[in-house]
Amino acid sequence: MSTLTHDPAARTAPDGSPRNGRGSRQIGPRLSGTAWLVWRQHRAAFWTIIVGTVLGVAVMIILRGQMMDYLGTLEPPQKKPGSTPPDFEKYGDLMTDIGGYLSYFPVLAGVLLGAPLIAGDLESGTAKLVTSQSVSRLRWLTMKLAMPAALVALSTGVLSAVFNWWWSPVKGLVTQAEWSSSAIFDVTGLMPVAYALLTFTLGVAVGLLLRRTLVSMVVTLGIVVAIGFVWGELRSSLGHVMSVSTDKGVGPGAKQPELPDMAIQQGQGTYFVTGSGDRLDWTTCLDKIDNDKAHTACLESKGVVGWSMDYLPFEQMGTMQWLGTGIMLAITAAVVVFIVAWGRKRLL
Structure with missing residues (x-):
């Protein structure tokens, strides 16, 4: 019997809800087969991303509320774009600090999630065990990529939307960071989604090639840092001077x-x-x-x-972000094709 199949009676409660191995009800999504296996393998990382996203959203909502309350006490001339209202610096500093923290999400996605994703299974022998059962390599690779990629895209998309909601009312007032900086440009719109997916898939590709978790994480870190440097130099060239x-x-x-x-x-x-x-x-x-x-x-x-x-x-900010997003997604698609092609032939 395949190790990925299970007895429905053993896995479900009388009302049909999933149970864990001790007979209690399962905490988390109701999944089965390969999806259930991937969730169980990486649930600690997945829950960390979910909890981190919720906390990040909560912090930004609170800070935005405080900022809007302060702006509500100002006279209209003090809100003129290009001029900083009295005592507004602390709100601008908080915003750019949070934006700077969010700009590190692609690094975490590549190093802590992407690099160990397949390298860990190859190193421990889990990949050989799974693919020796009734699950094809393509199906396993697809689920291994799709589930964390969907979570990364959803998390970065939510954080980006909330940050943009926070920043939009004071675009002309926040002078601590230019809109082309990583603290603003890379965490608004679809840019953070494309950036995080790129670093995540690159991390997976590195892990697939090197087959060692720690080595893959170190190499991925170097690659992501290099990408950040190149992107910092390229970002402004996307616009028309x-x-x-x-x-x-x-x-x-x-x-x-x-x-x-x-x-x-x-x-x-x-x-x-x-x-x-x-x-x-x-x-x-x-x-x-x-x-x-x-x-x-x-x-x-x-x-x-x-x-x-x-x-x-x-x-031009929106146009530049769309262009950068397109470039990153195109590279991401190419990396995914490589991962699937390499994995189907040389996985083990």
Whole structure:
């Protein structure tokens, strides 16, 4: 008899509810077969994710309520975007701190859940036992991937939705972190879901290849950290950089260009722009910076008529997140295909 089958009478109470091995009612989802096995194997990790998600949601709801109560006591002029109301810094700090903590979820998904998922079964011999029964390798691999992946996606999606609900009323007031930072960009929208699924599947692939739990976790950690570094450098390049310029000169009293609300400056800073539209580096005439008149005369001799600044407008955030989500999900799909193909042929 397959070790995954069971006697319905032994597993159910008189009312049909599942029982555990001691005859008491089962705590958790009512599952059977491979799904029941996967849940039993990883129920500690699954319950940790569920409880952590509930606690995270509760904390954010409480903090948002406190923040909204504070904002309700302010006069309308004090809520103007781009200006920080008195004593609002502590709420902004809490928000960016929570966002920073949530940005580590992909690391945990890859290292603590993905890497040991199959590596542990290969190391202990559970995979050989299960696949020697009536369960096919494809069915086992599918359930091993699908159940934790669904839980990861659901948890990150819920946390993202609640964090976005908290952040949305004060987008222009929170100045502690730019919207393109990991504490905001990577924990709102669908980005955290795609990011966590990517690191989770990469962890599973590493475990499948290395077949040792601890080694797989260490290697996965290195890969996830590398992905975080690359993603941090790539994130801003997903947007379309725009420019704003002036043409009223650069002498004393001339104003530099102003960026739109919540825009993020790009590049090296402020450039000099000439009448022909060319841009000069900020080091132009730097040797005469100590003398305003000499510096201005030097710039005018090069045809400089004003300044220019590059920026990313806040309106592009959604588009950038969708693009980043698509890239990560495409890579995730490729990794899943590899896991299934490799596992069906070389699992044992």
